[in-house]
Amino acid sequence: MSILLDPDQLRTFVAIAETGSFTRAAEVVHKTQSAVSMQMKRLEERVGRPIFTRDGRASRLTEDGERLLDYARRIVKLNLEAVSSFTDTALSGRVCLGVPDDYADRYLPDIMARFxxxxxxxxxxxxxxxxxxxxxxxxxxxxxxxxxxxTETSARNAQVIRRERLMWVSSARHAVHLETPVPLALGRTTCEWRALAVSRLAGTGRSHRVLYTSPNSGAVSAAVLAGLAVSVFPESALRPGMRVLGTGDGYPSLPPCEIGLLRSRHEPSPIADALAHHIIQGLDNLTEAEAAQ
Incomplete structure (x- = not known):
């Protein structure tokens, strides 16, 4: 008979993997540390292999644990969707979602399918x-x-649901990042990443010029991959053929990129609430413990 995995154990497992600690994971899933330890012992018995290894005070995943993590995340999300489909009051009507095109490419397919x-x-x-x-x-x-x-400078009441590293990128097949002045491919003048990139380069005294401007992330990526310019991208937007530049290459560090959820303050909408719930489930990479800090 096939062995079935317990979704509650998998939820705890994901929390440990994301926080790096049994103690912090216990706070996230609202269990005692001993209960968390017992759950993981039973999970290891179910899969028949060790999924954790100790690294000082931190708990790291074994190779089998890393393999299990991908399945665990999908099972937990699907479980939540299944429960939601039977417990939510049937909704009908319309809802309008706004999203920048680069986020649309990466996140919309999953959000739309589940919603x-x-x-x-x-x-x-x-x-x-x-x-x-x-x-x-x-x-x-x-x-x-x-x-x-x-961003740090934006005066928005957005709920931050995801945080990623923001990186300098160039083509892996070209040396455009060595040119003086540095040619840049960036968004239009109102783009906050553009303002950040220009100000950080100016702060280092490195000469630069904006050579390509487009509000479309695909066009900016094309300029980078063609070896025509350097740009800034969040980690999840990196594409094959891109090279990440760091301080060793003469490019200053950048603050993290925060993705936020902004809600209309006009008439409350249960449909918008439901959509927001799906977006948070799909994009969230901030654990409760991290958010509390």
Missing amino acids: SRTHPSVELTVICEPTSDLTQRVAAGSIDIAIITN
């Missing part, structure tokens, strides 16, 4: 525009919810 499965009677409208435009649309009430880039 459609659980709320098949809802009509979803998607508008792809830069963050600055989406912010104005949310304020005006023309869209219900937006996935945006949140």
